[in-house]
Amino acid sequence: MRGSQMQVSPDQAQLLAMLVQILGAERCIELGVYTGYSSLAIALALPESGCLVACERDARSLEVAKKYYALAGVSDKVIVKHGLAADALKSMILNGEVCSYDFAFVDAEKRMTQEYFELLLQLVRVGGVIVIDNVLWHGKVADPLVNDAKTVSIRNFNRTLMEDKRVSISMDICDWE
Known part of the structure; x- marks a missing residue:
């Protein structure tokens, strides 16, 4: 499929699963499903x-993702929301789902990361985990000569996150990107 570089690596998938298990998560959110x-x-x-x-x-x-959910026998665990992630999150907040999720993984539109993060802070409980993919953006965020919209957006998100007293952060520099 086009965009196959968006697929997470096996070690990243394993880490996500391990985080869910360690956390004892029961309710999770993913933004940006791809396949x-x-x-x-x-x-x-x-x-x-x-x-x-x-x-x-x-x-x-x-459609590809739903095929694999069915083959793996987890379709009953996955609630698929087709559309813009920010709209889905806002709807979940309006439906009274505030602080009811344990874990979130964000691998969606990079220019929306700050908005996704703010919405997820409302949905994920205190002590929960929010994982944001691509914060290094292939090293581009460290290169002052790279100033395209996505890179600048990620760079600004990282700067804002570093100063955010509401959360504790950790950054992994694995070669996932």
């Missing part, structure tokens, strides 16, 4: 009663 590999890893790590809200704007990618 479903990362959401499949998360869903497989959830207990039988667990659920994952998987948000993706591309219908073709979602």
Whole structure:
């Protein structure tokens, strides 16, 4: 499929699953499903009663993901939301789901990361975990000569996050990107 470079690596999928297990997560959110590999890893790590809200704007990618959810027997754990992730998150907040999620993984539109983060802070409980992919953006965020919209957005998000007293942060520099 086009955009295959967006697929998470096996070690990243394993880390996501391990974080879900360590956290004892039962309710998770993923923004940016692509073909479903990362959401499949998360869903497989959830207990039988667990659920994952998987948000993706591309219908073709979602169809691929849903096929693999079914093959892995986790379709009943995954609530698929087709459309813009910010709209889905706002709807979840309005539906009274504030502080009811344990874990979130963001691998969606890079220019929206700050907005996603603010919305997820409302949905993920205190002590929960929010994982943001691509914060290094292939090293571009450290290069002052790179100033395209996505890179600047990620750079600004990182700067804001470093000063955010509401959260504790950790950055992994694995070669996932």
